[in-house]
Amino acid sequence: MSERNRLRSVLTLVQLNGIIPIRTTPLYILNTIASPLSFLFFIFIVSRGSYLDYGITGGMVLTMMTVGTSLQSDLTHYRHDLKFQDVVVASPVEAPTYVTGMALSELVYSLPALAVFVALFVALGHPTVVNLAVISGVCVLVWAFASALAFTLATYFQDVRETFLFSPMISLVLTVLPPVYYPLSALPAWAQTAALISPTTYAAELVQGSCGLGAPLTLSSAAVDWGVLIAFTAALFLLAAVKARWKEP
Amino acid sequence: MPSAISSVHLGKTYPKARPGKFALDDLSLEIPTGRVYGLIGRNGAGKTTFVRIAATQLAATLGTVYVLGHDIRTEERAIRTRIACVPQESRPLYFLNVEEVIYLYLKLRGLDPQDSRRRTNDVLSELSLTSYRRVLVSRLSGGIRRRTMCAMVLASDADVLFLDEPTTGLDPIARREVWQAIRRASRENRTIVLTTHYLDEAEALSSRLALIESGRLKLEGTPEDLRARVRYPYRVTIQGSFPREELDSYGKVSEIEGGMLLFTREQEAHEVARRALERGLRISMGPVSLEDIFLDVVGRSIEEDSESSEKDEATEEASA
Numbered sequence: 328m329s330e331r332n333r334l335r336s337v338l339t340l341v342q343l344n345g346i347i348p349i350r351t352t353p354l355y356i357l358n359t360i361a362s363p364l365s366f367l368f369f370i371f372i373v374s375r376g377s378y379l380d381y382g383i384t385g386g387m388v389l390t391m392m393t394v395g396t397s398l399q400s401d402l403t404h405y406r407h408d409l410k411f412q413d414v415v416v417a418s419p420v421e422a423p424t425y426v427t428g429m430a431l432s433e434l435v436y437s438l439p440a441l442a443v444f445v446a447l448f449v450a451l452g453h454p455t456v457v458n459l460a461v462i463s464g465v466c467v468l469v470w471a472f473a474s475a476l477a478f479t480l481a482t483y484f485q486d487v488r489e490t491f492l493f494s495p496m497i498s499l500v501l502t503v504l505p506p507v508y509y510p511l512s513a514l515p516a517w518a519q520t521a522a523l524i525s526p527t528t529y530a531a532e533l534v535q536g537s538c539g540l541g542a543p544l545t546l547s548s549a550a551v552d553w554g555v556l557i558a559f560t561a562a563l564f565l566l567a568a569v570k571a572r573w574k575e576p
Numbered sequence: 577m578p579s580a581i582s583s584v585h586l587g588k589t590y591p592k593a594r595p596g597k598f599a600l601d602d603l604s605l606e607i608p609t610g611r612v613y614g615l616i617g618r619n620g621a622g623k624t625t626f627v628r629i630a631a632t633q634l635a636a637t638l639g640t641v642y643v644l645g646h647d648i649r650t651e652e653r654a655i656r657t658r659i660a661c662v663p664q665e666s667r668p669l670y671f672l673n674v675e676e677v678i679y680l681y682l683k684l685r686g687l688d689p690q691d692s693r694r695r696t697n698d699v700l701s702e703l704s705l706t707s708y709r710r711v712l713v714s715r716l717s718g719g720i721r722r723r724t725m726c727a728m729v730l731a732s733d734a735d736v737l738f739l740d741e742p743t744t745g746l747d748p749i750a751r752r753e754v755w756q757a758i759r760r761a762s763r764e765n766r767t768i769v770l771t772t773h774y775l776d777e778a779e780a781l782s783s784r785l786a787l788i789e790s791g792r793l794k795l796e797g798t799p800e801d802l803r804a805r806v807r808y809p810y811r812v813t814i815q816g817s818f819p820r821e822e823l824d825s826y827g828k829v830s831e832i833e834g835g836m837l838l839f840t841r842e843q844e845a846h847e848v849a850r851r852a853l854e855r856g857l858r859i860s861m862g863p864v865s866l867e868d869i870f871l872d873v874v875g876r877s878i879e880e881d882s883e884s885s886e887k888d889e890a891t892e893e894a895s896a
């Protein structure tokens with residue numbers, strides 16, 4: 328496929344799985360807004376308002392993670408119940424094109440949620456060129472690794488119900504346990520160490536640091552955070568390239 | 577003309593299958609270019625496995641398949657740009673309407689919007705789907721959904737089309753509309769691999785047929801070849817009573833509602849017909865249908881299987 332045709336395929340998938348379903352069933356959008364907003368509300372109440380800023384920045388990161396969750400169940404459902412993956416495999420569309428298009432289509436659902444958080448951030452936070460750039464960069468990386476992981480897993484599941492089992496576990500490890508919604512220092516010492524294995528911790532540290540939340544971020548620790556985040560994303564891309572079952576064994 | 581598809585000693589064991597169980601076993605086939613090739617066989621014979629391997633959706637275990645001269649093991653990309661597939665039990669995305677299913681599939685394959693639009697309109701009218709164009713898939717009957725899937729790949733630019741039970745669940749009129757579109761596609765020199773349980777359909781459309789049984793090729797050839805290969809290529813039905821003992825000497829007899837059914841050879845068929853007419857009985861005769869061949873060949877292999885398993889049991893008893 329030529330680059331031009333790849334782009335056409337990606338945009339077609341965005342239309343097919345993002346724009347058209349939202350047009351016919353706008354309620355889908357509520358689904359993606361609901362969980363980050365309820366977390367925000369929860370954190371706000373429990374911390375008596377003091378973690379509101381964390382909640383807003385964390386909400387953006389979580390929104391990108393939910394893209395992965397919905398992608399995973401959509402891809403499993405389409406592959407298993409509709410045989411849509413088989414239809415696409417037997418066509419000029421290659422796996423990376425398919426995943427990119429589908430992952431972008433899920434992003435369309437999350438745009439309203441993202442807009443809410445950006446609006447809150449602009450109103451209540453302290454937006455600067457630097458922190459907006461950091462937030463955007465982190466969000467793109469989280470979206471990319473969540474999507475790569477979602478695709479890999481989706482080619483293994485035999486049943487959509489399996490994704491309902493796995494998704495909460497993955498979001499527990501990648502979004503709830505890591506200090507996305509509160510400062511790392513709020514965790515007990517053992518949990519701080521444990522959180523270091525989750526890439527989301529580094530994402531949160533970058534976002535929080537660039538917004539002046541929590542301990543100030545030094546140049547060297549920022550470099551470590553970016554390094555880990557990029558390495559993790561690269562590792563999940565590699566995993567998808569090697570292990571995802573585009574063709575069934 | 578070279579074959580569109582050659583299967584060379586193809587073997588498949590699924591990763592989770594019992595060891596030694598072959599879903600396909602040394603299957604070699606030549607599928608000619610620009611024709612409809614029918615794959616028939618009972619449930620679990622291996623038709624879908626073959627289609628999925630040739631369509632590069634499933635890996636082969638042994639042997640290989642060449643599609644348009646390209647090896648499925650090493651040249652998937654070259655194959656994939658030129659094929660399209662309606663997988664068994666596939667359904668269109670339910671939140672699209674019929675037109676979107678077809679149009680977006682064509683654009684997804686990389687066709688430009690104008691060309692996609694034109695092909696969509698053509699296939700909608702060809703398969704009598706125009707009145708459904710704006711209807712959501714979730715509101716369609718199973719038959720129209722299936723027809724939409726067929727329309728999608730028939731409208732594509734692919735040279736080889738894999739249709740795995742494309743007409744299952746269609747009413748007789750809708751089936752014939754799909755047949756027409758399949759015939760048109762083969763007139764455009766496209767190759768169509770068709771699996772079906774409707775043997776009249778296989779016979780009406782296919783220039784060649786393969787009968788697969790337990791992953792092995794049982795019979796292969798044109799419908800006439802297949803007829804020539806069975807023991808009794810003629811069927812005679814006799815209405816009324818005709819002495820059974822006399823019929824038994826001609827071939828395979830079974831009793832049917834109000835008379836007898838005899839499978840026999842051509843010469844004998846004429847002889848029996850003459851005798852029946854002398855007795856004033858009504859008869860009809862003609863070459864066997866594909867269904868008769870299927871029942872004969874597959875029926876025999878079932879008999880053989882049960883005989884050999886009886887023998888196995890007998891030897892087990894003897895050794896015990």
Ligand SMILES: Nc1ncnc2c1ncn2[C@@H]1O[C@H](COP(=O)(O)OP(=O)(O)O)[C@@H](O)[C@H]1O
Nearest residue numbers: 590592593599618619620621622623624625626
């Ligand atoms: N995913 C699978 N895992 C294990 N065995 C399978 C799988 N799919 C099919 N089989 C087995 O392979 C054989 C051939 O199946 P299939 O190709 O679907 O037959 P058909 O399409 O002719 O009905 C059957 O015995 C079936 O049980």
Ligand SMILES: [Mg+2]
Nearest residue numbers: 623624625664
């Ligand atoms: Mg099948």
